[in-house]
Amino acid sequence: MDKSILMDWYRQMVLIRRFEQRCAELYQQGKIGGFLHLYIGQEAVAVGTIAAKADGDHVITAYRDHGHALAVGSDTNFVMAEMLGKATGVSKGKGGSMHLVDVERHFWGGYAIVGGHLPLATGIALAEQYKETGNAVLCYFGDGSTNIGYFHEALNLASVWNLPVVWIAENNQYGMGTAVDRASAVSELIKKASAYGMEGQRVNGMDVLEVYESSKAALDRARSGQGPQFIEMMTYRYEGHSMGDPLRYRTKDEVEKWREDDPIGVLERHILQDLDVDKDSLETIDQEVEQQIEEAVIFAEESPLPAAEELFTDIYVEA
Amino acid sequence: MAKITMRQAITDALREEMIRDDNVFIMGEEVGVWGGTYAVTRGFIDEFGEKRVRDTPIAEMVIGGAAAGAAMNGLRPVAEFMTINFAFLALDAIINHAAKVHYMFGGHIKCPVVFRAPGGGGRQLGATHSHTPDAIFAHFPGLKVVSPGTPYDAKGLLKSAIRSDDPVLFIEHATLYQLRGEVPEGEEIIVPIGVSDVKREGSDVTIVAYAQGLSVAMDAANQLSNEGIEAEVVDLRSLRPLDMGPVLESFRKTYKAVVVEEGYRSYGIGSEIAARIQEEGFDYLDAPIKRVAQLEVPLPYSKDLEQAALINAPRVIEAVKEIV
Structure with missing residues (x-):
């Protein structure tokens, strides 16, 4: 893999992590309200999969959506403004953390009803097949979604209609605080995919290269008319489900063990050890990311709140 | 035609x-x-x-x-x-x-x-x-x-x-x-969403209805006409957005209204229409606004029992006669 590409993935993962760490601070300060679901630990999944997509391919995900928004290339200023509920936000301040969007980049947003966006992905893929574009859809969801009816109906229909969807199960081991084996009859989620005619593949979601390679191959298969694909990304979220999670369901040792395989650390070691890159180059990236985030916070804080009349706009396209 | x-x-x-x-x-x-x-x-x-x-x-x-x-x-x-x-x-x-x-x-x-x-x-x-x-x-x-x-x-x-x-x-x-x-053939027929329509003119009472309730209301209005009561029937057609214009215009002429719907009475379309009439046409109110709706039971299978729970022209006529 080209060095500049790996450096770019490193930048994206650091951006997502530092962006979210800054969001956590802003949340503690009361500047971000509502729910805040952090993606920290899972960065390789969004970055590696989205790196594999073609320009016309689509992205849709659940409410843990900051990583996907940043990975598709949404402007950090506008994303941060959305976090703060400002008029300049990607959803004009009406969506918030869980409902980021960037249709120009084919990012259809974050959805906050578990499983609810899976049928939307089926429909988005149907439109691509209908228009014979050759584009595919990347649909992300957590392990918890695989127990809800939506999952089964959406996967089944996508297979029946041979639609170009790549289902990305982000298995971060817990649906809120309930471990996979306490909620799912089978712990290997790919077994569920087999019920809908998909072979499925289990991938180390902490290694952005593995994520990329598997996604690229799956997207190619989906685009070439081989129907929907299913990848189970084995990953981990370091933080709680949302802010204020008491974390009673897991041990610190477990978290530390996963941190040994930290996706940023894994890529950093690869870049430093196997490529001719010195530590300073990565630190330069770190500093540039810090600067970018600081500018985003300033932009967001200085942006106006939505005007009062915005309350009644965009309920309907046609008044 | x-x-x-x-x-x-x-x-x-x-x-x-x-x-x-x-x-x-x-x-x-x-x-x-x-x-x-x-x-x-x-x-x-x-x-x-x-x-x-x-x-x-x-x-x-x-x-x-x-x-x-x-x-x-x-x-x-x-x-x-x-x-x-x-x-x-x-x-x-x-x-x-x-x-x-x-x-x-x-x-x-x-x-x-x-x-x-x-x-x-x-x-x-x-x-x-x-x-x-x-x-x-x-x-x-x-x-x-x-x-x-x-x-x-x-x-x-x-x-x-x-x-x-x-x-x-x-x-x-x-x-x-x-x-x-x-339905005229060979011409483009477009009915805009969110526009109510007067289906029958009358000056004694306003009957607001839609869908199957419209048929019931029209039946009732025709029977009432035989007794000298002329009902104006307003068809909502759209429930959201809701066009209250023709309803209020009619009400300001008749001062009385009956709302007919097949759904349940509680928290229903009739409740909404009645509330809006009193909010926006209170000065014209001459009598309680009546609601004719499905009785508050799960619908049973047996034919007569089911029919007893549903709206029909006699119930609309009865409601009209209570206020006219």
Whole structure:
């Protein structure tokens, strides 16, 4: 893999992590309200999969959506403004953390009803097949979604209609605080995919290269008319489900063990050890990311709140 | 002028819109090979092919959600729920997704989907297959809800719904499929969403109704006329957006109103209309506003029992006579 590409993935993962760490601070300060679901630990999944997509391919995900928004290339200023509920936000301040969007980049947003966006992905893929574009859809969801009816109906229909969807199960081991084996009859989620005619593949979601390679191959298969694909990304979220999670369901040792395989650390070691890159180059990236985030916070804080009349706009396209 | 059934009017609207716009397609249970369980799409699969007339599994959550997703991505799906009772399974797809994406994403996404759903009681289908849950769906901003009472309006409203950039729930009362009415041939019929219509003029009392309730109201009005009472009948046609203009205009002439709906009285369409009349026309109020609605029971199977719970002309006449 080209060095500049790996450096770019490193930048994206650091951006997502530092962006979210800054969001956590802003949340503690009361500047971000509502729910805040952090993606920290899972960065390789969004970055590696989205790196594999073609320009016309689509992205849709659940409410843990900051990583996907940043990975598709949404402007950090506008994303941060959305976090703060400002008029300049990607959803004009009406969506918030869980409902980021960037249709120009084919990012259809974050959805906050578990499983609810899976049928939307089926429909988005149907439109691509209908228009014979050759584009595919990347649909992300957590392990918890695989127990809800939506999952089964959406996967089944996508297979029946041979639609170009790549289902990305982000298995971060817990649906809120309930471990996979306490909620799912089978712990290997790919077994569920087999019920809908998909072979499925289990991938180390902490290694952005593995994520990329598997996604690229799956997207190619989906685009070439081989129907929907299913990848189970084995990953981990370091933080709680949302802010204020008491974390009673897991041990610190477990978290530390996963941190040994930290996706940023894994890529950093690869870049430093196997490529001719010195530590300073990565630190330069770190500093540039810090600067970018600081500018985003300033932009967001200085942006106006939505005007009062915005309350009644965009309920309907046609008044 | 040609008289056709409401079923034919709906079929004609669908066919005309599919011919007009290649992005319009139909999906749902038994819409293709079977031809629609109410025969609305009979022959469509031969005429338009499997790409545009898509049989789905019996899986309402994905019917609702996939139709919404296809609409977001540029198509114009007409998704059919075999009955509105089954749309309960798709409430989340309709309410939390189709009706929310435009607002929730700051206007960046639109969702021009049509959900067709036959419903209503009176056919001895038992408690779970006989709902008239229109008020539930009409409760939520973001969704448009229409329910025609004549073949003409059915054709014109469905064409508007398909062309609308907003999500529309198109509710068809199954007992009206055989209702005949005048629908001119060879001309474009468009009935705008959100416009009520005076179906009968009168000066003694205003009867507000829609869908199957319109037939009941018209029947009652004609019988009342024999007794010298002239009712004005206003057809809502759309439940959201709701056009109170013709209702209030009529009320300011008659000072009395009866609202007729097949759904339950509690928290119903009649409650909403009555509240708005008193809010916006209080000075014209001469008598309590009456509500004629379904009795508050799950609908039973046995014919006479079921009919006893449903609205009918005698109940409307009785309500009118209490205030005129």
